[in-house]
Amino acid sequence: MANEKRKKLTPVQQEYHLFEKERETKRPIVRNCACAFLVGGTICAIGQAISYFYMYFFDFTEQTAGNPTVATMVFLSMILTGLGVYDRIAQFAGAGSAVPVTGFGNAVISAAIEHRTEGFVLGVGSNMFKLAGSVILFGTFAAFVIALVKTVATQWGGL
Amino acid sequence: MEVRRSVLAMFFWAFVVGGLICVIGQLLMDVFKLTPAHTLTILVVAGAILNGLGLYEPLIDFAGAGATIPITSFGNALVHGAMQEAEKHGIVGVLTGMFEVTSAGISAAIVFGFIGALLFRPKG
Amino acid sequence: MKRWWLAAVAVWLAASGCAKEETEQKQSLQGADWMRAQTFGTAKGAVLDQGPAERAVASLRQRDDVREVVAVNSGERLLVAYQIPHLKRWKRKKIEKEIAERLRAMFPGYDVVSSSDLKIFWKTKDLKTKMEKKRWDERDLQREIGRIEKLSKEQT
Structure with a gap:
């Protein structure tokens, strides 16, 4: 709270303010980061296990195993989201469960399930990308600009 | 024997690198007080920029799923x-x-989202 | 009006997403390499000389950025698979390029395929142990090598 604002308060209010500040739950940054690290790392290790599974039992190389791995992770995220487990993980994992592709899947799938009551077309169809849409928009646009700059630089700048 | 060692190393680095990318996301959320949507958007754009600089491919070679599972790989791809x-x-190929x-x-x-909406009911 | 439009878009997106994967798979199955592998080999000799493969392995073993090497050759095809020590994987693309150039210089008449991919490594090793167990026709071996080569060139 800004200093000049505090001066306007009565002593009782000031006292309360200090009390409140003391009691306010601070964002435990270190703890949050540790949780994010552990959960995010675990999700990525699971992803690695899935891609080894595809490489070992099917004809996928390190490069081509990426796509089926991502699809499988999104599938798992659908199951966990539907059963309500993913939200519980997200409560203590924070970014650890949001940043991996499962978090993207969770955003899409939970929006789809939540808006089901409004009907499939107007509810599910139009609300699916409510949360994930900005990721797609800015990702695509940034990629477009970067690829354009790079192509122009290599093809015409390199002449 | 040797192969098992390289598989284990891959798991370890996937865990560490993937975890660190999530920590960056957590810091964006906690320190800079951004919403999850803003955080994810920044990470995707960061992935695109890293690819533009030619840095993301070596990261994938090094960390495997640790680099392909976080949302940054979306921008990269x-x-x-x-x-x-x-x-x-x-x-024209750019587009x-x-x-x-x-x-x-x-x-x-999209597919699993729709299937999920068919299978599961919203929870109160 | 709007409902139909949305439904159509949803169906199209889902369908195109799935269909794409399939066409890619099909394309890779009927690649040109496959045809060449079948018409290429006309069993020249019954004894399979693995000399070039052994020389390639010995030469790559000396490098400190290669940990394990397996190689198989047949006719004019030489398939080399190796593993890069993990901490050197940052420079994987560079190492791959260097090794490919070196092998091409070492074996001028050969169609050299080299890869640091783990799957290719597994497959090559598998092929090698199979070769020790039973006698292989040169044509079969070439077809098998061609199959692994095609896999190593796949992208996406």
């Missing part, structure tokens, strides 16, 4: 597909090749 097509078809590599994540999210 978009640029990667666009560049691949651009090499083949020139400047047409964008989703060449990325299709898996988005189509999986």
Whole structure:
């Protein structure tokens, strides 16, 4: 709270303010980061296990195993989201469960399930990308600009 | 024997690198007080920029799923597909090749999202 | 009006997302390499000389950025698979390029395929142990090598 604002308060209010500040739950940054690290790392290790599974039992190389791995992770995220487990993980994992592709899947799938009551077309169809849409928009646009700059630089700048 | 060692090393680095990318996301949320949507958007754009600088591919070679599972790889794959097509078809390829590599994540999210909506009921 | 439009878009997106994967798979199955592998080999000799493969392995073993090497050759095809020590994987693309150039210089008449991919490594090793167990026709071996080569060139 800004200093000049505090001066306007009565002593009782000031006292309360200090009390409140003391009691306010601070964002435990270190703890949050540790949780994010552990959960995010675990999700990525699971992803690695899935891609080894595809490489070992099917004809996928390190490069081509990426796509089926991502699809499988999104599938798992659908199951966990539907059963309500993913939200519980997200409560203590924070970014650890949001940043991996499962978090993207969770955003899409939970929006789809939540808006089901409004009907499939107007509810599910139009609300699916409510949360994930900005990721797609800015990702695509940034990629477009970067690829354009790079192509122009290599093809015409390199002449 | 040797192969088992390289598989274990891959798991370890996937865990560490993937975890660190999530920590960056957590810091963006806690220290800079951004919403999850802003955080994810920044990470995707960062992935695209890293690919533009030629830094994301070595990261994937090094950390495997630790680099391909976080959302940053989405931005990377978009640029990667666009560049691949651009090499083949020139400047038009930038637009047409964008989703060449990325299709898996988005189509999986759409299909499974719809199936999920069919199967599960919203929880109160 | 709007409902139909949305439904159509949803169906199209889902369908195109799935269909794409399939066409890619099909394309890779009927690649040109496959045809060449079948028409290429006309069993020249019954004894399979693995000399070039052994020389390639010995030469790559000396490098400190290669940990394990397996190689198989047949006719004019030489398939080399190796593993890069993990901490050197940052420079994987560079190492791959260097090794490919070196092998091409070492074996001028050969169609050299080299890869640091783990799957290719597994497959090559598998092929090698199979070769020790039973006698292989040169044509079969070439077809098998061609199959692994095609896999190593796949992208996306």
